[in-house]
Amino acid sequence: MFKIIANREVGPGIFQLVLNYDQLPQNPEPGHFFNIKVSQDGSEDPLLRRPFSIFDFDAAEKKIEFVYRVIGKGTKILSNLENGTELDVLGPLGTPFSLNKSGGSIHLIGGGMGIAPLYYLAKKLKSSRQTLYLGAANKAELEFFEEKFKGLGVECHLAAMEEKLEIRGSALVLWLNYLEKNTPDYIYTCGPEKMLAAVEKEALKHNIGGELSVEKRMGCGIGVCLSCSCESRDQDQKNKRACVEGPVFGLGEVILSV
Amino acid sequence: MFKGEVDSLKQKLTEADLNLSVVMKSQQHQQQNNLKLKNPLITASGTCGNGKELADFFDINQLGAFTTKGITVKPQAGNKTPRIAETAAGIINSIGLENPGVDSFIKDILPETKNYSLPILANISGYSKEDFITLAEKLEKREEITGIEVNLSCPNIKGGGMIFGTDPEKVYQITKKVREIYSGYLIVKLTPNITDITETALAAENAGADAVSMINTLSAMKIDIDQQKPLLANTFGGLSGPAVRPVAVRMVYQSFKKLNIPILGLGGVRSGSDVIEFMLAGAAAVGIGTVNMIDPTAGPRIIGEIKEYMLKHQIKNLSSIIGAAH
Ligand SMILES: Cc1cc2nc3c(=O)[nH]c(=O)nc-3n(C[C@H](O)[C@H](O)[C@H](O)COP(=O)(O)OP(=O)(O)OC[C@H]3O[C@@H](n4cnc5c(N)ncnc54)[C@H](O)[C@@H]3O)c2cc1C
Ligand SMILES: Cc1cc2nc3c(=O)[nH]c(=O)nc-3n(C[C@H](O)[C@H](O)[C@H](O)COP(=O)(O)O)c2cc1C
Ligand code: FES
Numbered sequence: 001m002f003k004i005i006a007n008r009e010v011g012p013g014i015f016q017l018v019l020n021y022d023q024l025p026q027n028p029e030p031g032h033f034f035n036i037k038v039s040q041d042g043s044e045d046p047l048l049r050r051p052f053s054i055f056d057f058d059a060a061e062k063k064i065e066f067v068y069r070v071i072g073k074g075t076k077i078l079s080n081l082e083n084g085t086e087l088d089v090l091g092p093l094g095t096p097f098s099l100n101k102s103g104g105s106i107h108l109i110g111g112g113m114g115i116a117p118l119y120y121l122a123k124k125l126k127s128s129r130q131t132l133y134l135g136a137a138n139k140a141e142l143e144f145f146e147e148k149f150k151g152l153g154v155e156c157h158l159a160a161m162e163e164k165l166e167i168r169g170s171a172l173v174l175w176l177n178y179l180e181k182n183t184p185d186y187i188y189t190c191g192p193e194k195m196l197a198a199v200e201k202e203a204l205k206h207n208i209g210g211e212l213s214v215e216k217r218m219g220c221g222i223g224v225c226l227s228c229s230c231e232s233r234d235q236d237q238k239n240k241r242a243c244v245e246g247p248v249f250g251l252g253e254v255i256l257s258v
Numbered sequence: 259m260f261k262g263e264v265d266s267l268k269q270k271l272t273e274a275d276l277n278l279s280v281v282m283k284s285q286q287h288q289q290q291n292n293l294k295l296k297n298p299l300i301t302a303s304g305t306c307g308n309g310k311e312l313a314d315f316f317d318i319n320q321l322g323a324f325t326t327k328g329i330t331v332k333p334q335a336g337n338k339t340p341r342i343a344e345t346a347a348g349i350i351n352s353i354g355l356e357n358p359g360v361d362s363f364i365k366d367i368l369p370e371t372k373n374y375s376l377p378i379l380a381n382i383s384g385y386s387k388e389d390f391i392t393l394a395e396k397l398e399k400r401e402e403i404t405g406i407e408v409n410l411s412c413p414n415i416k417g418g419g420m421i422f423g424t425d426p427e428k429v430y431q432i433t434k435k436v437r438e439i440y441s442g443y444l445i446v447k448l449t450p451n452i453t454d455i456t457e458t459a460l461a462a463e464n465a466g467a468d469a470v471s472m473i474n475t476l477s478a479m480k481i482d483i484d485q486q487k488p489l490l491a492n493t494f495g496g497l498s499g500p501a502v503r504p505v506a507v508r509m510v511y512q513s514f515k516k517l518n519i520p521i522l523g524l525g526g527v528r529s530g531s532d533v534i535e536f537m538l539a540g541a542a543a544v545g546i547g548t549v550n551m552i553d554p555t556a557g558p559r560i561i562g563e564i565k566e567y568m569l570k571h572q573i574k575n576l577s578s579i580i581g582a583a584h
Contacts, residue, residue: 037552044347044500044528049552090554217340219349220551222314224307226327226356227342231335239335239356244311257339 002064002089004081010067010144014113015079016055017066019087026092028054028064030099030121031213031248034091035221036066038074040081049090050074051218051243053117053190067144069113093221097121097188097211097248104185105129107178108154109199111171111191112136115145117213121188122152133178135159135171135191172198179206186210187251197256210251216242230254269572276568278561278576280322282520282542284443284468293377293405293443293468295322295543297561298533298576302524302547303328303381303407303447304353305498308367309374315554320561322543323377326367328409330382331389333359338491343480348501348526349548350478352492355383360396368402377404379445390432394439405443408436408467410458411451411474423449423474426461433465445522447471450502455509456516463519471522471545472513473506499548500526507539514540514581528556530563537576538583 006018028034035049056065070079081087097117106127108118115134122130132149136142138160146156158165159174167174172195179202187210189199196212203210219227221243228242232254240246240254280298284291300323301312308326312318336356343350358366363380371378380403382393390408397406410423410432422428433446446462448455450473459470475496482489506525513521523536524545533544549556568576 046344047347047349047499047548047552048344217342219342219351220305220554222551222554223311224554225305225342225351225551226336226353227339227351229336229339229341229353229356238358 002087004083004085004087005063006083007079007081009079011141012138013070014141014144015068015070016144017052017068017078019064019066019089021062021064021089024092027059028057028092028120029096030054030124031094031096031117031211032092033094033117033221033247034064034066034089035093035218036078037088038078040077040085046074046077048074048219049221050078051093051221053213053247054092054120055116056120056123067113067116090221094243094247095245097213099124099126103127105182106131107175107184107187108132109171109175109187109189109191110134110145111195114189114191114195114213114215117190118188119145119148119152122149122154128153131155131157131178131182131184133157133159133171133175135161135169135174138162139165170195175199176202184208188212190215193256194258197258200251200256203251208251211248212251213247214242214249214254214256215247218243271569271572271574273565273569275574276565276576277574278564278568280542280577280580282443282469282522285463285466285519286441286468291443291468293323295377297322297564298537298541298543299557299560300379300522300524300543300545301325301550301557302545303409305547306550309371312550312554312557313373316558318557319374319376321376321557323379323404324371324374325379325381325407325545326363326371327357328355328381328383329357329360329363329393330355330384331360331392333357333362340489340491341495343489343495345478345480345497346501348497348499349551350480350490350495350497351475352490352495354492360393364396364400368400371402378402379405379407379443381407381409381447383409387432387435390436391439394436398440398442403442405445405468406436406440407445407447407471408433409447409474411447411449423458424452426457429458430461430465433462433467437466443468445469445471447474449474450505450509450525451477456513459513459517459521463517467519469520469522469542470513470517471524472509473502473525476502476505498525500528502526503532503535507535510536510541511539511583515584527560530560530565530567533560533564534567534579537579538581540581540584542577542580
């Protein structure tokens with residue numbers, strides 16, 4: 001059983017959702033996601049669950065945390081749910097980030113709500129040399145995250161499309177400004193698929209390894225329906241399910257749609 | 259205490275008295291060819307993986323039978339994504355029969371089903387009569403499976419599937435060919451994208467099918483009004499989920515009186531009441547599809563809800579209600 005203990009707006013249309021749980025099948029790791037039923041009291045609309053990445057986790061307090069943007073019907077309903085509401089939640093699901101590369105210098109590149117899985121990741125990575133490149137529409141959308149990451153001692157670079165911060169533009173452009181003079185050992189990225197494809201291309205060109213997390217439209221989130229298939233670059237050409245083999249993939253592992 | 263009261267006390271059924279089993283008769287007129295199910299719930303192809311995914315959530319042997327994801331002769335990568343769109347009380351999918359092909363199915367997937375004790379049904383699809391012949395030949399005498407479900411109704415592949423399923427003559431020919439080759443339980447899965455489903459259902463019966471299943475998904479689409487483009491990469495997909503249930507129930511009801519073979523009814527089942535509704539319309543067994551994608555433990559929950567209904571109405575044998583609404 002999961003119960004809402006906080007569901008508050010932390011930026012324009014961006015909410016932080018904190019749940020208390022009784023028990024979990026396993027503790028979530030960075031990159032895992034949960035599939036949340038947002039419709040209440042057996043309603044059939046919306047029918048499908050909504051996937052959200054783990055933003056933060058506290059085993060001692062039995063708390064899991066998400067941040068989400070209100071997009072459509074499902075997230076609108078979610079944003080109106082009050083403290084004390086019990087939620088039907090499945091998870092943790094998927095394949096998480098690997099943390100074994102966490103020794104050297106690391107770049108975290110987040111586009112929009114692609115920031116969500118990177119916070120718990122930054123918290124768990126052993127490296128003290130982490131830099132975040134984060135892009136969003138405007139400053140107001142970034143403030144909550146900047147404060148959170150700074151709290152972990154992560155160096156933050158911010159870009160916005162609607163106003164000039166460090167630059168006016170995307171997380172990708174911002175990151176490219178630093179890539180040559182400050183080449184990392186490893187990167188982790190999440191955001192729109194077009195951005196992921198561009199980041200992947202640049203990283204591979206510079207021989208940098210890393211991992212990305214994709215946001216594919218999902219049916220089930222548990223591997224039964226094949227809605228979330230990603231074309232693979234493996235020899236055997238077998239598709240990979242974003243909900244089971246992903247959402248985290250190694251750079252170059254799957255073909256991203258651009 | 260009055261005598262009547264004593265009698266009703268004596269007769270009051272408890273959960274232990276309930277019999278949920280159903281027998282789907284075979285046209286081959288031999289007892290051993292019948293499909294015996296401990297309860298009427300059968301997983302719908304393509305919505306339950308191949309067993310192990312759901313087995314993480316509950317013991318799937320509690321179900322009546324398991325239908326595997328549709329297979330074709332050759333491996334298929336499926337359609338481009340997005341492959342799924344949501345609509346009021348339903349989903350539209352255009353998976354496009356992604357599957358590893360029949361040889362890999364036999365080599366890699368069938369051995370895993372040995373871990374289960376419930377009947378396994380293999381769902382097959384093709385682009386030509388020859389494809390169905392090949393599939394029937396390869397699956398004939400595979401002891402891992404109890405039967406096959408011939409999908410003549412997939413809306414998501416070009417040039418096959420549904421094209422066969424809308425023509426009673428083709429349904430007859432393919433079913434007859436498959437029947438000649440395949441000796442296990444033979445189910446023919448029909449499309450609702452047709453004026454009169456009883457014509458294709460009768461064609462399947464006349465060609466020797468043991469049962470028909472109805473319905474596959476309804477051809478549908480969704481347009482992304484911001485992009486001003488179809489949402490699915492494949493443009494069209496198939497609608498499933500609660501939204502289609504009244505259509506499916508109507509088709510089962512219409513077919514029940516005309517057919518002599520059992521019907522596997524499916525489309526939009528979400529609860530025990532829905533299973534009862536299908537059975538009252540005439541379904542001998544009931545498929546659960548989309549609901550598993552939302553609630554992986556729907557199967558055992560629905561079985562519990564069926565029992566509640568039986569206790570409430572003091573029904574000892576579930577099979578006694580098949581077609582009772584007529
Ligand atoms: C693995 C994973 C992790 C995610 N983590 C987060 C997160 O931490 N924070 C966050 O804000 N968002 C996250 N998303 C995106 C989030 O799931 C969607 O924004 C949300 O489902 C939108 O639902 P809606 O009903 O408001 O929108 P609608 O547009 O009404 O939804 C209609 C359908 O499309 C799907 N959909 C719409 N947008 C997306 C999208 N971008 N990605 C996948 N499916 C989508 C919905 O799930 C639903 O099935 C994640 C997506 C995935 C796949
Ligand atoms: C994601 C998905 C995949 C499906 N794949 C198959 C398939 O491979 N073969 C088949 O015969 N039917 C397939 N179907 C149809 C279902 O088996 C079922 O007939 C239909 O969805 C109606 O039932 P439901 O509303 O309970 O899902 C699929 C349906 C969905 C939603
Ligand atoms: S969403 Fe169903 S298999 Fe991934």
